[in-house]
Amino acid sequence: MTTAQSGSGLSVGQLSAGYDKAEILHSLDLEVPPGKITVIVGANASGKSTLLRTMSRLLTPSQGHVLLDGRSIHQAPTRELARRLGLLPQSPIAPEGILVDDLVRRGRHPHRSLFARWSRKDEEAVTHALAATRVTDLAERAVDELSGGQRQRVWIAMALAQQTDILLLDEPTTFLDINHQVEILDLLVDLNRLRGTTVVMVLHDLNLGARYADYLVALADGHVHLAGTPEQVLTEQTVAAVFGLRSRILTDPTSGRPMMLPMGRHRMLDAPGLEQENQP
Amino acid sequence: MTTSALPLDSRAVERHRRIVRQRLTVAVLALLVCLLFVLTLVLGQSFTPPADVVRVLLGETVEGASFLVGTLRLPRAALLLLAGLSFGLGGVVFQIMLRNPLASPDIIGITSGAGAAAVFAIVVLSLSGPAVSIVAVVAGLAVALLVYGLAVRNGAAGTRLILVGIGVSAMLHSVTAYVLSSAPAWNLQEALRWLTGSVNGAQLSDAPPLLLAVIVFGGLLLGQRRELDALRLGEDTAAALGVRLARTRIIVIVAAVGMIAIATAATGPIAFISFLSGTIAARVIGSGGSLLIPSALIGAVLTLAGDYTGQFLLPSRYPVGVVTGALGAPYLLYLIVRINRIGRSL
Amino acid sequence: MTGQDAPFPRGATGFGNGKTLRGLCLVGLLLALVVLVALSVTVGTRDVAWVDIVAAASGGTETIGQAAVAVRIPRTALAVLAGGALAMAGGLMQGVTRNPLADPGILGVNAGASLAVVTAVAWFDISSAGAYLWSALFGAAFATVFVYRIGSLGAGGATPLKLTLSGAATSIACASLVIAVVLPRNDIAGGIQSWQIGGVAGATFDRIVPVLPFLLAGFAVGLACARKLNSLALGDDLAAGLGENVAMARFLASLGGVLLCGATTALCGPIGFVGLVVPHLCRLLVGVDYRWLLPLSSLAGACLLLASDVLGRVVARPGEIEVSIITALIGAPFFIWIVRRQRVREL
Numbered sequence: 012m013t014t015a016q017s018g019s020g021l022s023v024g025q026l027s028a029g030y031d032k033a034e035i036l037h038s039l040d041l042e043v044p045p046g047k048i049t050v051i052v053g054a055n056a057s058g059k060s061t062l063l064r065t066m067s068r069l070l071t072p073s074q075g076h077v078l079l080d081g082r083s084i085h086q087a088p089t090r091e092l093a094r095r096l097g098l099l100p101q102s103p104i105a106p107e108g109i110l111v112d113d114l115v116r117r118g119r120h121p122h123r124s125l126f127a128r129w130s131r132k133d134e135e136a137v138t139h140a141l142a143a144t145r146v147t148d149l150a151e152r153a154v155d156e157l158s159g160g161q162r163q164r165v166w167i168a169m170a171l172a173q174q175t176d177i178l179l180l181d182e183p184t185t186f187l188d189i190n191h192q193v194e195i196l197d198l199l200v201d202l203n204r205l206r207g208t209t210v211v212m213v214l215h216d217l218n219l220g221a222r223y224a225d226y227l228v229a230l231a232d233g234h235v236h237l238a239g240t241p242e243q244v245l246t247e248q249t250v251a252a253v254f255g256l257r258s259r260i261l262t263d264p265t266s267g268r269p270m271m272l273p274m275g276r277h278r279m280l281d282a283p284g285l286e287q288e289n290q291p
Numbered sequence: 292m293t294t295s296a297l298p299l300d301s302r303a304v305e306r307h308r309r310i311v312r313q314r315l316t317v318a319v320l321a322l323l324v325c326l327l328f329v330l331t332l333v334l335g336q337s338f339t340p341p342a343d344v345v346r347v348l349l350g351e352t353v354e355g356a357s358f359l360v361g362t363l364r365l366p367r368a369a370l371l372l373l374a375g376l377s378f379g380l381g382g383v384v385f386q387i388m389l390r391n392p393l394a395s396p397d398i399i400g401i402t403s404g405a406g407a408a409a410v411f412a413i414v415v416l417s418l419s420g421p422a423v424s425i426v427a428v429v430a431g432l433a434v435a436l437l438v439y440g441l442a443v444r445n446g447a448a449g450t451r452l453i454l455v456g457i458g459v460s461a462m463l464h465s466v467t468a469y470v471l472s473s474a475p476a477w478n479l480q481e482a483l484r485w486l487t488g489s490v491n492g493a494q495l496s497d498a499p500p501l502l503l504a505v506i507v508f509g510g511l512l513l514g515q516r517r518e519l520d521a522l523r524l525g526e527d528t529a530a531a532l533g534v535r536l537a538r539t540r541i542i543v544i545v546a547a548v549g550m551i552a553i554a555t556a557a558t559g560p561i562a563f564i565s566f567l568s569g570t571i572a573a574r575v576i577g578s579g580g581s582l583l584i585p586s587a588l589i590g591a592v593l594t595l596a597g598d599y600t601g602q603f604l605l606p607s608r609y610p611v612g613v614v615t616g617a618l619g620a621p622y623l624l625y626l627i628v629r630i631n632r633i634g635r636s637l
Numbered sequence: 638m639t640g641q642d643a644p645f646p647r648g649a650t651g652f653g654n655g656k657t658l659r660g661l662c663l664v665g666l667l668l669a670l671v672v673l674v675a676l677s678v679t680v681g682t683r684d685v686a687w688v689d690i691v692a693a694a695s696g697g698t699e700t701i702g703q704a705a706v707a708v709r710i711p712r713t714a715l716a717v718l719a720g721g722a723l724a725m726a727g728g729l730m731q732g733v734t735r736n737p738l739a740d741p742g743i744l745g746v747n748a749g750a751s752l753a754v755v756t757a758v759a760w761f762d763i764s765s766a767g768a769y770l771w772s773a774l775f776g777a778a779f780a781t782v783f784v785y786r787i788g789s790l791g792a793g794g795a796t797p798l799k800l801t802l803s804g805a806a807t808s809i810a811c812a813s814l815v816i817a818v819v820l821p822r823n824d825i826a827g828g829i830q831s832w833q834i835g836g837v838a839g840a841t842f843d844r845i846v847p848v849l850p851f852l853l854a855g856f857a858v859g860l861a862c863a864r865k866l867n868s869l870a871l872g873d874d875l876a877a878g879l880g881e882n883v884a885m886a887r888f889l890a891s892l893g894g895v896l897l898c899g900a901t902t903a904l905c906g907p908i909g910f911v912g913l914v915v916p917h918l919c920r921l922l923v924g925v926d927y928r929w930l931l932p933l934s935s936l937a938g939a940c941l942l943l944a945s946d947v948l949g950r951v952v953a954r955p956g957e958i959e960v961s962i963i964t965a966l967i968g969a970p971f972f973i974w975i976v977r978r979q980r981v982r983e984l
């Protein structure tokens with residue numbers, strides 16, 4: 012694991028966290044590789060969102076720590092942290108009628124003090140964010156009139172305007188049509204390549220996760236079951252352990268990455284040990 | 292999709308246009324407030340020449356005008372103005388923080404709490420003046436704390452808060468009605484003041500504490516303008532943008548409740564001002580503009596206009612709270628209909 | 638173990654056999670009612686001796702004690718009827734709207750009835766008991782339809798939050814309008830106070846008897862709706878799939894609710910929270926079968942209102958606290974407790 016980008020080292024140690032005394036994460040360890048795309052996958056209630064929320068400081072751990080460059084994020088000043096860590100939460104809320112331009116401008120909040128005027132730097136950050144996410148021509152439109160994919164791009168633009176080294180995304184592709192899902196994931200790869208942004212995201216879809224991740228983390232029951240490259244992590248044993256599902260792993264001919272094919276009880280061609288459907 | 296060629300200037304021009312439009316709106320509102328204030332001083336049962344009004348304000352004794360303007364009209368106008376600003380500003384920050392126009396302090400029980408406490412202080416404890424204001428503030432804060440504490444589960448308040456607030460409000464309203472009915476001399480006018488708000492019998496000495504509250508608490512709230520803007524995006528996003536949630540919440544709630552409670556102690560809970568100002572401001576100010584000052588100004592417009600209407604434009608004399616109540620309730624219903632139709636929030 | 642009780646298993650508390658529990662509750666409530674009736678007649682701002690009670694019961698009104706009892710008997714009767722009516726109305730509304738927070742007070746039905754009566758008194762100079770009644774019924778019906786229509790617009794239909802908000806807004810609107818109507822009329826202003834705060838004081842059989850047919854009709858209609866409400870609880874689509882006429886079921890249940898609320902408000906003024914608290918508690922004990930829930934709620938409602946009235950008479954001697962204040966003080970915390978229990982999704 013390289014320590015390429017200075018100041019992008021996000022690591023989690025012995026982390027236990029949860030809600031209302033129900034502990035969801037149990038003593039979890041994770042090193043996020045800087046400058047790479049990390050994807051977290053797992054079953055519902057495995058702790059994916061809880062982990063991301065703890066890493067973005069929305070949740071305070073009951074035990075353990077989240078470190079950014081060796082400093083605990085839960086002790087860092089809020090503003091300073093907001094300049095290093097950006098977050099796109101699961102269901103972001105846009106005030107009625109807000110224009111894209113105004114929404115992206117909000118991303119400059121951590122960089123502006125109470126009496127600061129809107130500066131050249133702020134303007135440039137917003138312009139670049141709009142351009143990188145290709146929503147510049149949508150700048151004067153209302154956010155609630157946009158399609159799902161466009162809206163997600165606008166939210167990512169806002170996070171980009173924050174100019175952080177690290178971007179955390181909680182299920183950015185859920186509820187989107189498949190074309191928009193791919194659109195968003197491609198955009199994140201662009202950002203990672205062009206700006207070196209460290210991306211950490213929770214994804215629902217194993218296959219998309221394996222395709223787009225540099226580093227894949229499989230969670231089960233509140234701890235890391237396996238973490239590594241998609242080839243290392245996405246195996247039949249992992250799928251069985253994390254999802255309780257039989258599967259076949261092939262190499263996706265379009266991307267060269269591993270691809271998971273679920274194996275159920277029916278519609279299986281040659282499944283030794285399983286009963287065949289009655290032939291008519 | 293290719294990167295659009297929309298130049299930097301065009302976007303900035305558009306934004307500039309928006310900002311100018313918003314500033315213009317605020318200026319118009321401020322002008323309206325001034326006009327209504329002057330109207331209240333100049334034209335009542337009789338017309339007092341503006342020159343005379345100015346002389347009275349400057350301290351001269353003017354035959355026929357001093358009493359009318361100085362003792363009757365000026366205290367009313369001053370209290371209405373300050374109370375309107377307080378309810379407008381205090382109300383909108385709640386609606387912003389809770390991201391719902393229906394989470395206005397007069398619906399979720401804070402205004403009722405302050406009113407009930409004030410009534411209790413006056414009728415049962417026989418207090419008056421600043422003591423009543425203090426009791427009202429403490430009660431308002433207690434209710435806010437109670438409602439919030441009861442509504443929070445897993446860190447999410449939202450819907451539950453509004454419902455809890457309605458329950459608390461109903462209870463407090465009963466208490467107020469009971470205390471009033473058991474008071475030795477059940478005076479309809481007094482009762483109305485405490486049930487829906489009125490400035491009948493206002494005295495100029497009531498104004499300074501309210502002025503102080505507006506300046507101090509209003510200043511605090513305006514200082515939180517950016518944080519409130521960020522909070523409109525949801526607590527998660529706001530936290531990610533660097534807003535210190537706990538600190539902001541405390542400052543905003545204490546300042547807003549303080550303003551509202553002191554205003555309530557002076558005029559009673561003027562029905563619906565908090566709710567109406569915020570929602571009207573949101574519709575009048577476009578995207579990206581701050582709602583705080585517009586809402587305060589609209590609050591003042593509503594109180595001044597409402598009282599004037601109630602005093603001179605209707606077949607009988609009604610206190611301001613009855614007018615705003617009768618107007619506000621249909622608007623609340625309309626808003627519910629509209630929200631239901633499109634499923635959005637403030 | 639389920640057998641005859643399916644598909645309505647034992648109550649949420651998981652007590653033994655559902656039927657036994659229901660039987661116990663029934664007996665318990667009847668006993669409680671008897672005790673409370675006795676209390677209501679004997680206790681009050683003035684204590685009376687047994688001799689007086691017996692004498693008054695057979696019509697004598699010689700001593701002050703007997704007179705006091707003579708006043709308390711109709712009052713007790715009214716409390717029993719009103720409590721039972723409001724509780725059943727609440728149960729019916731909760732069934733129709735599938736909303737755990739439904740209650741005639743919260744949904745603005747009481748406020749609508751009050752407004753109608755006040756307006757009729759102020760503008761049409763009505764004074765007969767019959768006129769009061771019809772105005773109240775009209776107001777209650779109008780408010781019910783109005784609140785429901787507004788609350789069900791938009792996504793999700795009539796969710797608890799939307800209905801409650803519509804009801805709260807309507808209540809406030811009606812309260813403001815009541816003041817607006819009353820204010821110019823100093824002649825009736827004093828009497829209006831009783832319309833802001835509901836209570837059972839001053840009850841006489843002369844006033845109760847004309848309203849009785851409407852109350853009884855309301856009870857009858859309500860009980861007849863019980864099975865329909867059981868179907869409705871599964872959702873409109875499923876209920877229709879089971880062969881239930883959803884619109885008719887809704888209409889009948891609402892009619893029952895309106896009759897009960899309107900009649901009660903005509904007699905007592907607005908009393909809230911009984912319809913909220915009682916069906917809820919009963920549901921915890923005996924489950925969601927409306928055939929049991931409605932009658933038991935009525936009994937429990939009667940007990941609650943009687944108890945509140947007795948409390949109001951005892952706690953504030955020599956004065957008394959009106960029943961609606963007590964129910965608000967008990968009911969609001971209860972309402973909040975319910976809101977806290979529900980999962981956010983259900984709201």
